[in-house]
Amino acid sequence: MASQRAYSTHPLVLRRVTVRRVHEVTPRMRRVVLGGEDLGAFTRDGILHPAFAAPGFDDHIKLILAADGDVHAALPAQLPHGIEWTPAEHRLTRDYTPRRVDHQDGELHLDFVVHGEGPAETWSASAREGDELWFVGPKSSLRLPEQLDWVFLIGDETALPAIGRFLDERPLDATAHVLVTVTDESACQELALRDGDTITWVVAEPGDAAALDAAVRALPFPAGEGFAWAAAESRALLPVRRYLQRERKLPKDRLNITGYWHREEAAAPEAAGTADAGAPGTADGRIPSPLPWLVARAALQLGIVDAVADTPGLSAGALATRVGVPGPGIDVLLPLLAAHHVVVGADDGAGLRLGPAGEELLDDHEREEYTGHEAELLLALTHLAPALQDGASPWRLAAGTTLHNSVTHDAELFGELVEECEQLVFLLDGLTADPLWEGVESCLLTGPGSASVVAALDDAGRRPRLRVMENDSPATVLRGHIPAPERIDWTAGPADVAVAAKALAYRTDQEATLLLTRLAEWTRTAVLVESSRPDGLSPHAAEAALRAYAATGSPLRDSAxxxxxxxxSGWDVERTIALGWGSEATVLHRI
Incomplete structure (x- = not known):
């Protein structure tokens, strides 16, 4: 039986607030108190939106700013149930954690680290009573495990809003052990500690990974059931993650580690802010070599990164024995791994240790870029030219079969697709609120997004009888992602409505037609949940059509x-429901 989701979702609403007052919490932290009617339930353009809700201590909202000062041109489009990030050349967004939400007075408190750089800090420095600010979110709140004995709250100055809110509101009755790195003692704040809590302040430069790692290792590790939460500069957290997860063996559901800012994007951090990543490239405009990517992929596939992480100080010969690669092969890889900072110490006699790039590769999400489904799609593009000439998918030319056939027989690959679809749950309010569900007693599901559809139906209080149409291997994977899978009929059959969630995204046109024809045997109403346009916030939006073509031999399928x-396949399109982030639900009726 699958465990409970680690987060709860919230409707995505664009809100306008104005500055009520500004004051300095410390010489390093400025608090802006905001208020306005949009914090309560309100109506805009005929759409009724719920009151602002941010119940989690580390919830984050996305502030919307504009490099050219024209904020209104940078605003996303508000849908009845979601947000569509339309293209906007000068849009700037930054994520911030509410320090306090006062529903009685209708106020939202945001804290900004004072460091003199960054668009959000610049806005806060000039903020005056009456100034407006637009934001979206939060989209979700972290659900902490129940019955914890202790919690670690670890971070730098950007984490203080979340840490302070946790201590004020105490979402669970557990002893808190707090560790914060600050650039100066003047940044230390009074926090709401209780008997038994501990706090450690460490003076260090922003993003100092060594200082943060040493401080975390120096913390006494409590007995009992615990949870570790950490937020700071993304690379500074890598050794912290390795220590807590690999050495202290904290399971993944007892860890929440988030990079709040990135050193490459600013000289200093913004409070609880995460700058949007830019597109990769080189300063002189040359196309970068794929060699470092291929070397990192090989190091992960061979187990080199894990071996060095688990046993720092290995010699090249010991590493070769550990991973089963003859010495000449290791000798080919090590200079390149050292050149790209995956390992260090190859020439200093102290043995091999992970470099900063190697530390990053310990993160599951980071390594998926090199060894997961997206990496396989990327490699398939080596066949792009002949695929374009033949009208076939690059995946088919590379693998000898279609992506759908690969997915059907590879549980690990289908599992990756299911995990990629987890974000769908944030977008499905528009679907679950649609009148099509009135009178629906049964629903047939297919596609890797099925688990997210089940979660969205549960959240909306919809309780149709559910059945799943998948082959044995994909069905087994879905069982592990759906709470209470025993409530579901795992055989295909008639239903009032069918929902195919991201089921077309890995099928060729011919395979998609066969699926839709089969659905027509079981129901008169079907809903296709797919991405029909690039996500306007994604730095890789220009690649969306090519990635779709690599998978299916068709560009990203639009409404037409x-x-x-x-x-x-014998269906008529009745209407489309805009879900946001480039996704739509297309409602079909059988001809």
Whole structure:
């Protein structure tokens, strides 16, 4: 049986607030208190939106700013149930944690680290009573495990809003052990500690990974059931993650480690802010070599990164024995791994240790870029030219079969697709609120997004009888991602409505037609949940069509392409429901 989701979702609403007052918490922290009607339930353009809710201590909202000062041109489009990030050349967004939410007085408190750089800190420095600010979110709140004995709260100055809110509101009755790195003692704050709590202040430069790592290791590790939460500069957290997860063996559901800022994007951090990543490239405009990527991929596949992480100080010969690679092979890789900072110590006699790039590769999400489904799609693009000439998918030319056939027989690959679809749960309010569910007693599900559809139906209080149409291997994977899978009929059959969630995204046009034809055997109403346009906030939006083509031999399917597939399969498009972030739900009725 799958465990409870680690977060709860909230409707995504664009809100306008104005500055009520500003004051300095410390010489290093400025607090801006905001208020306005949009913090309560309100109506805009005929759409009724719920009151602002940010119940989690580390919830974050996305502030919307503009490099050219025209904020209104940078605002996303508000949908009845979600947000569409339309293209905006000068849009700037920064994520911030509410320090306090006062529903009685209708106020939102935001804290900004004072360091003199960054658009959000610049805005806070000039903020005056009456100034407006637009934001979206939060989209979710962390659910902490129950019955904890202790909690670690670790971070730098950017984490102080979340840490302070946790201590004020105490979302669980557990002893708190707090560790904060600050650039100066003047940044230390009075925090709401209780008997038994501990606090450690460490003076260090922003993003000093060694100082943070040493301080965390110096903390006494309590007995009993615990949870570790950490937020700071992303690379500074890498050794912290390795220590807590690999050495202290904290399970993944007892860890929440988040990079709040990135050293490359600013000289100093913004309070609880995460700058949007820019597109990769080189300063002189040359196309970067794929060699470092291929070397990192090999190091992960061979187990080199894990071996060095688990046993620092290995010699090259010992490493070769450990991973089963002859010495000449290790000798080929090590200079390149050292050149790209995956390992260090190859020439200093002290043995091999992970470099900063190697530390990053210990993170599951980071390594997926090199060894997961997206990496396989990238490698398939080596066949792009002949695929374009033949009208086939690059995946088919590379693998000898379609992506759908690969997914059907590879549980690990299908599991990656299911995990990629977890973000769907934030977008499905528009679907679950649609009138099509009135009178629906049964629902047939298919596609890797099925688990997210089940979660969204649960959140909306929809309780149709559920059945799943998948082959044995994908069905087994879905069982592990759906709470209480025993409530579901795992055999295909008639239903009032069918929902295919991201089921077309890995099928060729021919395979998509076959799926839609099969759905027509079981129901008169079907819903296709797919991405029909690039996400306007993604730095990789320009690559979306090519990635889709690599998988299916078709570009990213827009509404017209989906309608053509539907008609070919005996369906009419009744309407589309905009879900946001480039996704739509297309409602079909059988002809």
């Amino acid at each position: 392409a989906i309608a053509a597939l539907a008609k070919r």
